[in-house]
Each structure stands twice: as structure tokens, then as C-alpha cells.
Amino acid sequence: MDERRATVLQAVVENFIESAQPVGSAAVLELTRLDVSPATVRNDLAALEAGGYLMQPHTSAGRVPTEAGYRYFVDGLGPGSLDNTEVRQVRAFFAHAQGQIEELLADTSRLLSDLTEYAAMVVAPRHDRDSIRSAQLVDLGGGRLLVVLVMSSGVVERTYVDVYNNRELADAAQGPTAGAASAILAEALVGRTRSQPPTVPETGDAATDALVAAALAALADDQSHPGELYVGGTAKITEQFEAVSSLRSVLSVLEEQLMVVTLLRSLVDRGLSVAIGSETGMKPLADCSVVVAPYEVDGRTVGSVGLLGPTRMDYSKALAAVHTVSRRLSASLGDGDVAHALGDGDVAQAPVGISPSVPQ
Template identity: 90%
Template sequence: MDERRATVLRAVVENFIESAQPVGSAAVLEMTRLDVSPATVRNDLAALESGGYLMQPHTSAGRVPTEAGYRYFVDGLGPGSLDSTGVRQVGAFFAHAQGQIEELLADTSRLLSDLTEYAAMVVAPNHDLDSIRSAQLVDLGGGRLLVVLVMSSGVVERTYVDVYSNPDLEAAAQGPAAGAASAVLAEALVGRTRTQPLVVPTTGDAATDALVAAALSALAADEPHPSELYVGGTAKITEQFEPASSLRSVLSVLEEQLMVVTLLRSLVDRGLSVAIGSETGMKPLAECSVVVAPYEVDGRTVGSVGLLGPTRMDYSKALAAVHTVSRRLSASLGDGDGAHVPTGFSRSAQE
């Protein structure tokens, strides 16, 4: 389309996002200051409707954007930037973020929702692809053992080792064999993923080898869980969908963790930062848009952050918030200075 009609379309989209009311030629002229007559703008609106970019809810009403109109608008947006208040809010959050990664991701979802007033989603790292950064066999006392794995993404996995059912194991767990077994596990596991084949040579010490075998058996039985999903600000979208049946459909999707995780991963894999309406591939989200960005650890994508809102969402603000938060989350989980360290583990233990 020519530049004038592109300007008219952008004006309609921006006005409708702000007002939620059909947009007429007078409003377009007021926003754009185009040096043309109202009749010319009306012709442009009619042409954009014929081209599938706009629609008219009813006769004599103004126009509203279609999915194609929103897509044209979004494709013309740059990455955008948060306002000074948002920048300070994000900076303060990551400067003081503490606790384990699960807490960080949950808090990040609430931060992203607070920045935008939409429902925010954070997909935790995919354990299947993580390498093991640290492995320890921890003596909890009383013959209780715990295998603690710190993954490359910062996720901490804990697996209990049953020693009570075997008197010999219980005795070994209370002696020096426990420390030796921890060293053997670290040597065998660090640098590998949970799904890689593993061959651990015996040490020749029966107690140590028995503890190592018990720990490996417990790890094999405790398969990595699917990536967790953290959702923040669900209540913020309750007034953005009409009728109520539309809201119920959206909320039902947010309750299906695997469905949302699959959707966000699919969008990232397809290289999409915004999916509008039917582009999500999910009928209950026909009136929604999703904005998503991946976050990384050691240069590898491990998860994603996203926003869910109505198709008339403020795309510029949403894109800026998602990309800013994803970059800061990557830095927080990375290996450099300021990286996030799970509570209870020193940085040397992770490295």
C-alpha cells in the first residue's frame, strides 16, 4: 500500500487500541494531520477494508482493524523501549532478585504483568537440554541422602536416595564412603545432560560403589519434569474480554500448563515475536495476541517469557517489556558477574 494509506491504517490501529471504539475519518485526520480532505480519508478507509486490513462493525460506523491490519501494524514496529519508570522498575527488580530460580521466574512473571497490565507467562528451562554444572551427594544426617544437581540453566534438582530399606547402605551413608561417592558422582555427571548414557567405573570400595549405584538408580527413577510455567497477573485481563465466555476460554487455556508451554515454544521456534488471533493456532485465543521472547543461558535458549492480552493490546509497550525482561533474565541466569545463584549454593559449587 502507499504511504498515505499506511499512515491511515496505523492511525486506526493506534486509536482503536487506545479507545476500543470504531475509528472514523475525522479521528484519523486529527491524529495524522494529513493535508487531504475527509472524503479522501474515507476512500482510503474503504480501500483498506476491501484489502482486508479493516472491517466495519455495522453501517455508518467507523472501522476497526482485522488480524491482517494488526499484522501490518506490528511488522512495522521496531523493538521499542520502556519508559523511564519501566526501566527503573526492571533495574531495581533484577538488582535485588534473590532466592532459587523457581522464585525468580515466578517473580519475573509478576514483574512483566505489572509493566503491561496483561497476563504474563514465563517458561522455565527445559531440563532435557541442560548440562549438569554441579553434582553433590549430601548427607542430611540420620542416614538420609540427597542428590543435588545444579543444571547449566541454574535449575536445582533434588532427588532423595532411599537407604533405609538396606542396612548396609544406611551404614555406608553415615561413614566416609558418602564423601567418596559424592566425588565419583561429580566426576561422572558434570558436563553431561540427564538423558545422556552414563557409565561409571567402580572404585573397588564396596560401600562407595553401593552408594553410587543407589544414587544413580534414584536419578534414573526421578525423570526430569516437563518445563514449569509461571503465570502472573491473570486478574489483570478479566476486564479486557467481552463477553464473559471469551474470558472463560482464555482463562481455561492459561490453566493448561503443557498447552501454553507448547504454544510459546512453537512461536519461538518459528521465529515469531507476536502471534495475533488465529496465528496462535488455538481457537480459544482467537481474540487474543501473544508476545514472546526467548531467554538464554550460556548463549543457548533455555526458556521464554511472554504476554497474553486482547488483539487490541499495546504492542509497542508489550514488545519493549518482553524483550527488556528477557535480556535481563538472561543476564541474571548467566555465568557472568551478577548471575543468579540459587540459595544455598556458592558460585564455586555451580562452576
């Protein structure tokens, strides 16, 4: 593709993103100020269509971008940026963010959606790679126990142990036996990951050993949990799609937590910042694009943040927002000192296109 046709393609993509209407030669000339005739532009549009970058919805209409056209456009984008008001909004959010990590991630999804008007997704840290910092068995009363694990990423996992139907265990849970079982669990689990089976020697006390076994069984049953997903701005996605069928498909996907978590993790593992249409590998998202970036704790990728919108999304803005928020979130989870961890340039600028590598 020569420079002039690349300019024509860029004009078509940018105009279609803004107007959602097919773009003709007259609009291209007005946008690009190219010193060529309308006939030359029409020839360029025809050549771009033949090359698979544009398509014509119907005869005598202008052109609209194809997936290949969007991909060429996205790969050629320079660093995106947020405006000054948005930069201040992000700074203020992380400067005042408080509460548990679950609340922070939920609020972060809403922040990202507010910045872009797309549906935002935040995947909580991957528990299978985190080590356990502390473990405690808590008696809730009424024959219910709670195993509380604090992971190295800061995530708090809670697993219920129901001993209501076992009279001996229910009685043992009320008193010092629960405390003894809690101490044994802590010794066995701390320093390990959820995927590493602990070795727990028997104590000789039947009630204590039974409580420990019940807690470990509950943890094993709960280990297949796909990880928490926080979605913000679902209502805003309704404004982005004219076709009701497309909207229904998108909303159905957002309701499937495991499906979305798997998608975002797959894109991060593949080193992709943007997946367009069929690149997502999901038929219901054929008319959508996903922009994603990982976030880190202690230099290790633990989760991801992303945006879901139509293929005609504002990619420059979406990429800048996702990368800025992911960096700020990494700093916030890492040491709580966001202002020290990132300079002004990191907030305003963000890499775009395909990431060359993703830290593991």
C-alpha cells in the same frame, strides 16, 4: 498499500487499541490530520476492509483491525521504549535481585506484568541442553533421599528417591553408604546433560550399587518434566477481556504449564517476537496475542519471557518491556553485573516485529 492507506490503518489500530470501539472516518481524520475529504477516508476504509486488514462489526459501524491489520501494524513499528520511571523500575529490580534462580524468575514475571498490565510468563532454562555442574545424594531420613543437580544455567533440580518400602536400601541410606553413592553419582553425571545416559561401573558393594541404581532410575523418571513456568499477573488478564468465554479460554491455557512452555519455545524457535490470534496455533487464544523474547546464558538461548494479552494490546509497550527484561535477565544470569553488560540505550530501546534470527 500506499502511504495514505497505511496511515489510515495505523490510526484505526492505535485508536481501537486505546478505546476498544470501532473507528469511523471522522476519528481517522481527527487523528491523522490528512488533507482529504471524509469520502476519501471512507473509500480507504472500504479498500482496507476489502484487502482483509479491517472489518466492520455491523452495518453503519466503524472498522476494527483484523489479524492481518494487526500484523501489518506490528511489522511496521519502530523501536519501542519504556518511560523513565519504568527504566528506573527495571534497573532497581535487577540491581537488588537476590536469592535462587527460581525466585528470580518468579519475581521477573511479576515485574513484567506490572510494567504492562498483561499476564507475564517466564520459562526456566531448558534442562535438556544444560550440562550438570554438580550432583549430590542427600539423606532426608525416613526412607527418603534427594538427588540435587546444579545445572550450567544455574537451575537447581531436585529429584526425590523413595526407598521407604525397601528395608535394605533404607538402612543403607543412613550412614557412609549414601556418601559413597553420592560420590559415584557426581563422578558419573558431572559434565553431562540430562539426556546423556551415564556409565556407572559397579563398585562391588551391593548396597552402594543399589542406591546408585535407585537414584539414576528416579532421575530417568523425572526427565520428562516440561520445565518450570512462572506466571505473573494472572488476575490482571481478567480486566482485558469483555467476553467471559474468551477469559475462560485464556485462564484454562495458563493453567496448562506444558502447553504454555511448548507455545513460547515454538515461537522462539520460529524467530517470532509476536504471534497474533491464529498465529499462536492454539484455538483458545484466538482473541489473544503473545509477545515473546528469548534470554541467554553464556551466549546461548536457555529460556524465554513473554506476555499474553488481547489482540488489541499495546504492542509497542509490550515489545519494549519484553525485550528489555529479557536482556536484563540474560545479563543478570550471565555474570551478575547488569549495569556493565547493558548500556542505557539497551534499556530504553527494543527491536520489534519479526526477529530475523534467534541464537540457538
